[in-house]
Amino acid sequence: MPVPDASSDQGRWPGESLRATAVSRSYEGxxxxxxxxxxxxxxxxxxxxxxxxxxxxxxxxxxxxxxxxTSGAIxxxxxxVTRWPAHRRGRKGLARTFQHSRSxxxxxxxxxxxxxxxxxxARPRDARxxxxxxxxxxxxxxxxxxxxxxxPHGDERRLGVARALxxxxxxxxxxxxxxxxxxxxxxxxxxxxxxxxxxxxxxxLLIDHNMALIxxxxxxIQVLDQGRMLAAGTPAEIRDNLDVxxxxxxxxxxxxETEA
Amino acid sequence: xxxxxxxLQLAAPVLLVVATAIVGSFTAxxxxxxFLTAITSVAxxxxxxxxxxxxxxxxxxxxxxxxxxxFAAGVMTVPLDSKQGVxxxxxxxxxxxxxGDVSSLALAAVVGAVFAFLVGIPxxxxxxxxxxxxTFAVLEITHNLLREWTKIGPGATTLALVPxxxxxTRAAIGTVVVIAAAFxxxxxxxxxxxxxxxxxxxxxxxxxxxxxxxxxxAFTLSGALAGLAGGLYVHMLGSITADQVYLELTFxxxxxxxxxxxxxxxxxxxxxLAVSGLDSFLSEAEQGVGVGAATIDLPQGARLVTLGTLMxxxxxxxxxxxxxxxxxxxxRPPRRRVAAADGASKEAAREPV
Numbered sequence: 349m350p351v352p353d354a355s356s357d358q359g360r361w362p363g364e365s366l367r368a369t370a371v372s373r374s375y376e377g378x379x380x381x382x383x384x385x386x387x388x389x390x391x392x393x394x395x396x397x398x399x400x401x402x403x404x405x406x407x408x409x410x411x412x413x414x415x416x417x418t419s420g421a422i423x424x425x426x427x428x429v430t431r432w433p434a435h436r437r438g439r440k441g442l443a444r445t446f447q448h449s450r451s452x453x454x455x456x457x458x459x460x461x462x463x464x465x466x467x468x469x470a471r472p473r474d475a476r477x478x479x480x481x482x483x484x485x486x487x488x489x490x491x492x493x494x495x496x497x498x499x500p501h502g503d504e505r506r507l508g509v510a511r512a513l514x515x516x517x518x519x520x521x522x523x524x525x526x527x528x529x530x531x532x533x534x535x536x537x538x539x540x541x542x543x544x545x546x547x548x549x550x551x552x553l554l555i556d557h558n559m560a561l562i563x564x565x566x567x568x569i570q571v572l573d574q575g576r577m578l579a580a581g582t583p584a585e586i587r588d589n590l591d592v593x594x595x596x597x598x599x600x601x602x603x604x605e606t607e608a
Numbered sequence: 609x610x611x612x613x614x615x616l617q618l619a620a621p622v623l624l625v626v627a628t629a630i631v632g633s634f635t636a637x638x639x640x641x642x643f644l645t646a647i648t649s650v651a652x653x654x655x656x657x658x659x660x661x662x663x664x665x666x667x668x669x670x671x672x673x674x675x676x677x678x679f680a681a682g683v684m685t686v687p688l689d690s691k692q693g694v695x696x697x698x699x700x701x702x703x704x705x706x707x708g709d710v711s712s713l714a715l716a717a718v719v720g721a722v723f724a725f726l727v728g729i730p731x732x733x734x735x736x737x738x739x740x741x742x743t744f745a746v747l748e749i750t751h752n753l754l755r756e757w758t759k760i761g762p763g764a765t766t767l768a769l770v771p772x773x774x775x776x777t778r779a780a781i782g783t784v785v786v787i788a789a790a791f792x793x794x795x796x797x798x799x800x801x802x803x804x805x806x807x808x809x810x811x812x813x814x815x816x817x818x819x820x821x822x823x824x825x826a827f828t829l830s831g832a833l834a835g836l837a838g839g840l841y842v843h844m845l846g847s848i849t850a851d852q853v854y855l856e857l858t859f860x861x862x863x864x865x866x867x868x869x870x871x872x873x874x875x876x877x878x879x880x881l882a883v884s885g886l887d888s889f890l891s892e893a894e895q896g897v898g899v900g901a902a903t904i905d906l907p908q909g910a911r912l913v914t915l916g917t918l919m920x921x922x923x924x925x926x927x928x929x930x931x932x933x934x935x936x937x938x939x940r941p942p943r944r945r946v947a948a949a950d951g952a953s954k955e956a957a958r959e960p961v
Contacts, residue, residue: 412814438816446814452807454871463804464815466797515815 361390364425366411366442366519366551371420373406380406381575383420388519388551393541395566395583396555402572404555405447408521411553412444413437425518439468443517443550445508447524453497457488460496460507464514475514482510485547486540502533509540519551520544526558534561541565563587613937618791620936621877622784625650628881629780644779646884648841650877651783652857653864655833657876658790659826660865662799664806665735668858669727669743672750673831675853676723677716677838679754679761682770682848685712690769697758709773713782713839720835721828728827732820735809747858755850766849767842774844782840786833790873798825806871856912860887863919869929874936879929883915890914 367387373380381403388394396404409415411422413434422430429437452460458479465475483489486506491499499507505525512520526537538561544550556562562569562583569586571579579589625647632643656670686695688706695703707715731742755764774782793799802822805812809819842848860883868879889897896905922929 414810414813433818434810434813435816435818438814444814446811450808450811452804452811454807455803459800463800463812463817467801467804467812468816472797511811511815 364518365389365423366425366553367423368407368411368417369421369423371407371410371417371422373403373410373415373418379575381410381417384572384575384577386411386553386570386577388553390518390551391545391549392567393545393552393554393565395562395569396553396572397557397559397562397569397586398572398578401574403575404572405523407572408444408523408553408555412442412521435467438515441516441518442521443512443515443519444521445505445512445523445525447527449504449508451496451499451504451507451511453495455496456493457496457499457507458483458492461510461514464511465516468515470514478514478516479510482513485513485543486510487536502529502537505529505537506540509544513544513548513550517548517550519553521553521555523555524557525554526556526561529558534558535564537561538565614795616938617874617935618788621650621787621874624877624881625780625783625787629776632776640776642884642888644774644776644844645888646881647776647779647783648774648837648844649861649864649884650880651779651786651837651840652834652861653868653876653880654783654786654790654873655830655837656861656865657870657873658793658833659823659830661870661872661876662794662802662806662826663823664871665823666740667743667827668740668862669746669750670830670834671853671858671861672727672747673720673724673834674838674841674857675750675754675850677720677835678842678848678853679767679838679850680719680835681709681712681716681839682767682842683761684715685709685771685843686767686769687771694769695758695762695767697763698761699759702760709771709843712843713836716839717832717836720838721832724831724834725824725828728824728831732823732827747854751850751854761850764850766847768847770842770846770848772843772846774840779840779844782836786836787873787877789829789833790876793826793829794873798822802826859912860915863915866919867922867929869931869933871928871933872931872935875929875931875933878931882930883918886918887911887915 365387369385370383372382384403384407386394386396386407396407398404406415410417413429413432413436417430421428424437424440424442427440429440452463455463461479461482462475465478466472470478483492486509488503488506488510491503496504496507509525522541526534529537541552541554542565544552554562554566566583569581569583570577571586579586581589628643628647632640635643652674655673656667659665659670660667683695683698683702684705684707686706691706692703727746731739731746734742754761757763761767794803801812801817805817805819805822813819838853864879864883865876866879867883868877869875890906890911893904893906894908894911896903
């Protein structure tokens with residue numbers, strides 16, 4: 349698989365990547381994923397796009413340990429983690445965000461981030477310091493003591509990222525982080541994704557329907573359709589790929605209309 | 609002010625229990641038992657809260673640990689000279705030894721913890737309805753073992769001759785220990801992790817929290833505290849049957865927790881004391897009680913009917929309980945308004961940026 353523009357970085361983390369190799373998943377006879385291979389290295393953003401039902405969330409669930417593949421393997425920094433439970437992968441440097449944020453609604457914004465650090469073994473004092481830094485970075489410091497349930501949608505998305513970063517991850521899987529985000533906030537969010545890559549040196553697998561965001565921040569893009577990997581390449585290559593336009597861009601235009 | 613908050617969250621429930629004990633010490637001997645019962649109920653309800661409140665998983669089984677604690681402490685403190693006569697079938701180890709009443713409380717806690725840990729290993733994989741039913745099965749199994757197996761206890765007869773050492777002072781001390789343990793737990797990394805799983809189990813797993821393990825710790829601590837409470841209970845009564853630590857106690861203590869507010873220590877304590885007070889009055893009223901010139905004489909069963917109705921009403925009208933499921937805090941409306949206005953102006957200042 350080609351890894352454009354990232355080759356100079358790979359020497360810094362030899363043998364380290366998050367990799368799904370030929371994973372398949374079927375649910376009661378319905379094939380959600382067929383032999384899909386994805387690899388994310390540290391310090392790069394890989395976009396994963398495709399129409400609804402293409403299997404994007406299934407892939408994220410397999411990689412993060414919330415589901416098991418029917419066949420194929422998941423590797424995390426050289427370890428075969430296919431049978432590892434989600435919490436163990438979380439402790440090993442794999443973080444994720446959820447489609448509907450899933451914040452700890454009864455806890456304060458600060459507690460949401462602190463408990464994530466505690467979850468991977470940080471001491472309470474360090475967790476507190478890490479939370480302060482992350483809330484500052486993501487522009488949530490003013491709301492630190494508010495209950496997470498009171499956050500507006502955009503803030504809740506950023507809280508999800510803060511919580512993922514509190515685990516000091518090597519890789520972050522973001523499942524539609526920009527869904528429902530006001531268009532005006534998308535550039536801010538793109539900056540957040542870049543900060544995850546550049547400041548935290550994490551590899552990001554970014555799933556989203558917002559093509560502006562995807563084209564803006566991704567180093568490479570993979571296209572999933574009906575459970576199969578349809579195409580892979582740089583943002584420019586993907587944009588030029590007419591097959592993809594038929595499979596995806598047409599559909600996404602329809603979706604954006606229905607969402608609006 | 610804010611730094612004081614955590615300590616108030618501990619001090620308020622402790623002071624409430626101590627105040628109850630002090631008031632109780634000024635009343636007549638006949639009514640003292642109600643104060644004792646109220647304080648012991650706090651210990652039981654707080655023990656249940658440690659698991660149910662922090663995990664959000666319902667358990668009907670915590671009274672099992674009260675039961676084993678009560679019978680362990682009771683059986684081991686019956687004086688040796690009468691023990692062989694009243695409990696002839698016991699295992700020799702249990703029959704031929706007796707321990708002090710304070711040691712028996714520690715033993716009750718250990719037995720409760722070990723039992724909860726063993727039961728919890730398989731059960732903590734469940735949540736929701738399945739967890740409720742499985743813990744109910746534990747209650748049923750425990751009850752039948754205690755009622756039928758005369759090698760570990762009195763069987764279907766009453767366990768009598770237990771030294772009545774739980775006076776108001778000791779009940780208060782024991783219950784404060786239970787409250788302090790619950791408080792320390794909920795502020796620990798374990799307690800905080802478990803509360804995150806209560807809010808969203810999947811999101812908690814994603815940040816490295818082992819849901820099964822965190823629930824098991826809480827279940828075990830809850831078992832230890834429930835066992836200790838059972839020890840206090842048996843030394844308060846002086847005699848006990850398996851039926852006294854079974855369905856009715858399960859119902860009443862869950863009602864206390866629900867009515868006070870399931871998700872806070874303050875709710876557990878307030879609910880236990882408030883419902884105990886009401887419960888005592890109602891059981892007096894079932895016997896006929898004079899209020900001023902009138903005499904209230906309620907029919908048998910009125911007590912549990914009233915408690916059940918009250919629990920259902922709270923669930924419908926105020927599901928988070930009397931305390932709203934929040935910890936104790938001093939009322940300070942003016943400060944909050946200032947803080948809110950401050951936040952709003954910050955928002956306004958941020959807007960143009």
